[in-house]
Amino acid sequence: MDNTPPELLPCADKMAFDTKSEAQTEANVLRWRRGTKLKVYKCRYCGLWHLSTHSTGSGSP
Numbered sequence: 001m002d003n004t005p006p007e008l009l010p011c012a013d014k015m016a017f018d019t020k021s022e023a024q025t026e027a028n029v030l031r032w033r034r035g036t037k038l039k040v041y042k043c044r045y046c047g048l049w050h051l052s053t054h055s056t057g058s059g060s061p
């Protein structure tokens, strides 16, 4: 059972974007569709761009 995938990144299940503008566009869409404020950041694992929910308050994930 050593079938380890080559891409074992902590962000494997996240949406990834090639450019910041793409991520920012998606963030804007989700913002007015769901009212969710998202933060765009460049991932240090895969080098792509992700969206992060900016949650304030309790530290529960």
Ligand SMILES: [Zn+2]
Residues within 6 Å of the ligand: 009, 011, 016, 043, 044, 045, 046, 047, 048, 050
């Ligand atoms: Zn990533």
